[in-house]
Amino acid sequence: MEIFVSAVLGELATRSISFFISKYSKSAAQDMEVSLQRILFRAQIIIDEATGRHITNQGMLRQLSLLRDAMHRGYYVLDTVRYGAHKGLQNNQTVSHSWALSEFNCAKRYGFSSSSTRALQELEEALDVLRTMILDVTELVMFLSACPRLHRQPYCMHLLVEKCMFGRQMEMEVVINFLLHMQPCPASDLDRFDILPIVAAARAGKSTLVAHVCEDERVRDHFSRIVSLRLGSSGGEDISTLREECAARPENGGRLLVVIEVLGDLDEDMWETMCFLSKLCPASGSKIIITSRSDKITKLGTTQALTLKLLSPEAFWYFFKLITFGSTDPDMHPRLAFLAMEIARALNGSLVGANITAWLLRDNFNVQFWCKILSFLKGFVQNHLSKFGKHPSDLLKGNKPTYFRRMGTTTEDFLVLDQYQTYSALDEVPKITFQDVMYGSITPRGIFKTLAWKSRIPPYHCYIYTCEIRELQSRVVKRKRSVTNVKHN
Numbered sequence: 001m002e003i004f005v006s007a008v009l010g011e012l013a014t015r016s017i018s019f020f021i022s023k024y025s026k027s028a029a030q031d032m033e034v035s036l037q038r039i040l041f042r043a044q045i046i047i048d049e050a051t052g053r054h055i056t057n058q059g060m061l062r063q064l065s066l067l068r069d070a071m072h073r074g075y076y077v078l079d080t081v082r083y084g085a086h087k088g089l090q091n092n093q094t095v096s097h098s099w100a101l102s103e104f105n106c107a108k109r110y111g112f113s114s115s116s117t118r119a120l121q122e123l124e125e126a127l128d129v130l131r132t133m134i135l136d137v138t139e140l141v142m143f144l145s146a147c148p149r150l151h152r153q154p155y156c157m158h159l160l161v162e163k164c165m166f167g168r169q170m171e172m173e174v175v176i177n178f179l180l181h182m183q184p185c186p187a188s189d190l191d192r193f194d195i196l197p198i199v200a201a202a203r204a205g206k207s208t209l210v211a212h213v214c215e216d217e218r219v220r221d222h223f224s225r226i227v228s229l230r231l232g233s234s235g236g237e238d239i240s241t242l243r244e245e246c247a248a249r250p251e252n253g254g255r256l257l258v259v260i261e262v263l264g265d266l267d268e269d270m271w272e273t274m275c276f277l278s279k280l281c282p283a284s285g286s287k288i289i290i291t292s293r294s295d296k297i298t299k300l301g302t303t304q305a306l307t308l309k310l311l312s313p314e315a316f317w318y319f320f321k322l323i324t325f326g327s328t329d330p331d332m333h334p335r336l337a338f339l340a341m342e343i344a345r346a347l348n349g350s351l352v353g354a355n356i357t358a359w360l361l362r363d364n365f366n367v368q369f370w371c372k373i374l375s376f377l378k379g380f381v382q383n384h385l386s387k388f389g390k391h392p393s394d395l396l397k398g399n400k401p402t403y404f405r406r407m408g409t410t411t412e413d414f415l416v417l418d419q420y421q422t423y424s425a426l427d428e429v430p431k432i433t434f435q436d437v438m439y440g441s442i443t444p445r446g447i448f449k450t451l452a453w454k455s456r457i458p459p460y461h462c463y464i465y466t467c468e469i470r471e472l473q474s475r476v477v478k479r480k481r482s483v484t485n486v487k488h489n
Helices: 002-051 058-086 103-110 114-136 138-144 169-180 206-215 217-222 235-247 268-278 295-300 313-325 334-347 351-363 367-388 392-397 434-438 473-488
Strands: 193-200 225-231 256-262 286-292 306-308 402-405 412-423 447-454 461-471
Touching (some): 169 217, 169 306, 193 295, 334 367, 351 367, 367 392, 367 402
Parallel strands (some): 193 286
8 A cells, every 4th residue: 555655646746847847848938939039030120220231341241141140040940949839730631720829739849858858959049149149249230320321222122022132132242342342452364353253053143143233223333334244155255245345435434344154164265365355444443243153263353252152941941931921920820831841841942942832832822732732842852862862953953854743643754854044034935834844734745845933033034944744664664564465465
């Protein structure tokens, strides 16, 4: 009897301790979540205010860039904790999507477990980092008031994120400061030109950044002419254009801005020709921006090269959430927000894929459809990884043939053979879209072209994929076997 009573009392004591620890853990996590939300609002206000100012101090720009990265990280951690209670939702497509977080889910989220302990640690770490950075930028906030406001709201601050350049505002100011900077720079082979190299991987936003810079009023007022060249395609025509521009004698003796996009490796002979032509330019203060995927161009610069990095997973989620939900508050649809976060992970940082998928999700704002998209993407990506060892977006970035699945059919997939960019204002684009083939019922025959994405921001690129629908190999083998058996019979 004494042993039984002792066991019962021990069990009651254990449960009581677990209950109080769980209750404390839940309360601490909720308080931390509220604190993180508040400090994220402060960081957002500082970044938005800085984006509307003309900042020339490079140290301030670097500090703002770090704050922006910490803000993206903070939102990522906060959303992971908030929406993590809905893990496993993709296996239950019959639930209603018009519900809010309940006390049960909060307890589930903050219960006493290893996962909740890890969530608490991540919340605390994100909160500490942001608190430290907010304290560090106290003086910066004071200096911001001395920076002149831009004459008009910048294009990159448009309320519609689809019509803005995301995550490159600080880099844009770095480029503009270089262009407007009139102090003498180290001597270069191009006698009258200062040179800024910009290096980035494919689809990292080099052309978009430069296009936004050239659209800026400050830049357009500073240079009388802006010339764009592509070295590696029609080099002869581009050199002829540069010769004419350098030899021209404008009435106001204005400065020349040359934007050079290097396709592949830089041709040394062509560069020497450009060096010779640059000496014909009558005005000092002219500039060159040269972009490439290769870091070999850094040796050509008269100033430190600008390297653009791909969006981090945290920044990519922030971007995808904005273009998917728009003005809708994701917290009002926590189940959809969880599904969107899982879909963003499956997209692996592909900006084209993000825009295609966000368009689909916005047009079908319900849990069942989003579950279907998530299930399809996860199965397709896992199958691709098992067969080829790489995510399909990685192959696309290298412009290599890539297999895709078609939703709703198990007998066909289709191959992206090639991809290229064109300008919507100059060239005709295919009427068939990539999403029509991947998610729709359109089945073109033979090799055909599709419009993957039409950018709504400068330089208004259209991304064209050359595709071919193919029957699955296993299906073809089975058909051949059945035909052979018929012949034998």
